[in-house]
Amino acid sequence: MASRTALRRRFGPATTVLVAYAAVVTGGTALLVLPIAKAGPGRSDVLDALFTAISAVSVTGLTTVDTPRQWNGFGQTVILVLVQAGGLGIMTLASLIGLAVARRLTLGSKLSTSVEAQGVGIADIRRFVTGAIRISLGIEAVGALLLGTWFWLTGDFSPGDAAWFGVFHSVMAFNNAGFVILPRGLVPFVGDPVVSGVIAALVLIGSLGFPVLDELRRHWRTPRRWTVNTRLVLWGSVVLTAVGTVFIVVVExxxxxxxxxxxxxxxxxxxxxxxxxxxxxxxxTVDVGALDGATLLVMDVLMFIGGGPAGTAGGIKLTTFGVLFFVLVAEMRARSSVNVFGKRLPAGVDRTAITISLVSVAVVVGSTVALTVITDQPVGRMAFEAISAFATVGLSTGVTPDLPPAAQALLLVLMFAGRLGPILLASALAVRSRPLTYEFPTERPIIG
Known part of the structure; x- marks a missing residue:
């Protein structure tokens, strides 16, 4: 009993989340390396299997191999399960199992799920878990039906293949993972409003985050009741998507x-x-490697920002970027407090946003430098790959499969860190409680 209690103390909620994700990655790698998962004789390389498993669990989509050529139906199913688990959250699924078996959640499950959900209160965990599952499966089912039906109606696929392609790509899109198993990818559908529109809609909806989706479901008729979190995510999604669209269209x-x-x-x-x-x-739906350098740079910024918190999107999150923007506005207007949509931010939120942003910048810059040293690729392309991996986006200029093993290993570390790093860092900053019993003398350095 004493050893069990000591183990619980050693493995806190944040550590439990980390160990759970690592365990799922290990299991996924073991399955993908089996001969029954490979589309052809033999078995897959361990690094390729590990890279794919981490990419799936972190809902990134970067690959070192051609997915439909490397993995057969079993392997693709493993990827789908890993993506679904990573998108919903390992601890969220564990909590769901606890609800199904015991009809209740232990305090440890609530704490671990709260850490993974980035700030969802312990009292709201039960609703968060059940809501996330219902929202995910419901939206994915609608997307699968639309895509599968359209693939079948176009006449290019059999009913069985069309249904599987619909399910797979619906799950990938809603979970913001970029895996594609269509024979020629999505490029042939560049002008198809149904395929492009449904996948884009699923990506946008999934990137909002489960708290925003749950609030929109309950209060979509009364915007005045929306929280600051929901407003920041919605406005950020609209503005950044519009800016990105205009820039890409004009430049390209x-x-x-x-x-x-x-x-x-x-x-x-x-x-x-x-x-x-x-x-x-x-x-x-276009060749990312052929995009103009200015377009790639703007996409770097947009990928780094990412989507909403407590969902399937990566990056520093729209809320973090929004807080930084309003901090800038408050500073330029010489205001003592930071106001966002008629609400005042509590003390410390701005410091948390700055910390997460600066740490993320340091990780991306350091990784870009390392990738540039390891490879002979231009720094711009290495920055794009590093940001795509860390922000769990999955876009690539096409160089990832040709990178040396050391560079690929760095990218898989970035994907894993990008999925869990901001979550664990935000959790650590939120639960810290070390008030000083004294203060140092005040002195202001020269700024600027």
Missing amino acids: WGRAGTLGPLDWPTKLLAGFFQAVQTRSGGFN
């Missing part, structure tokens, strides 16, 4: 390798689709 309008050969409606659709993917989707 006449480029031969991207939007140039397309008619103007398809250009607008393709530009919007790629802008949406920077929320953390990872799909592409």
Whole structure:
């Protein structure tokens, strides 16, 4: 009994989340390395299997191999299960099992799920768990039905293949993972409003986060009751998607390798689709490697920001970026408090946002430098791959499969850190409680 109590103390909620994700990655890697998972003779390389498992659990979508050629139906199913588990959250699923078996949640389960859900109160965990499951399965089912039916009606696929492609890509889109198993990817659907529109819609909805989706479900008719979190996520999604769409369309309008050969409606659709993917989707209907350097730089920024918290999106999160924006506004207007949509932010929120942002910048910059040293690739492309991995986006300029093993290993570490790092850091900052019993003398350095 004493040893069990000591074990609980050693493995706190944050550590439990980390160990749970690592265990699922290990299990997924073990399954993907089996010969029955490979589309062909032999077995997959351990690094490829590990990279794919981490990419799936972190809902990223970066790959070192061609997914439909490397993995058969069993392997693709393993990827789908890993993505679903990673998108919903390992501890969320564990809590769901606890509810199903024992009809209740232990305090440890509530604490671990609260850490994973990034700030959802312990009292709300039961509703969060059941709500997340219902929302995910419901939206994914609608997306699968629309995509599967359309794939079948186009006449290119059999009913069975169309249904499987619909289910797989619906789950990938809602969970903001960029895995594609269509024979020619999504490029042939660049002008297809149904496929592009449904996948873009699923990515956008999934990137909002479960708290926002739950609040919209309950109060969609009364916007005045929306919380600051919901307002920040919705406004941030609209503004950044619009900015990204306009920039991509304007810059790539006449480029031969991207939007140039397309008619103007398809250009607008393709530009919007790629802008949406920077929320953390990872799909592409144009050659990302052929995009202009300025476009890649803007996409770097959008990917780094990411989507809403407590959901499937990565990045520093729209709320973090929104807080930083309003801190800037307050400072420029010489205001002592930071006000957001008629509400005053409590003390410490701005410091948490700054800390998460600076740590994330340091990780991305350090990783970009390391990747540039390890490889002979341009720094711009390495920055794009590093941000895509850390922000769990999955977009790639096409260089990842050709990188040396050391660079691929760094990317898989970035994916894992990008999925769990901001969660654990935010949790650590939120629960710290070390008030000082004294204060140092005040002195102001020269700023600027």
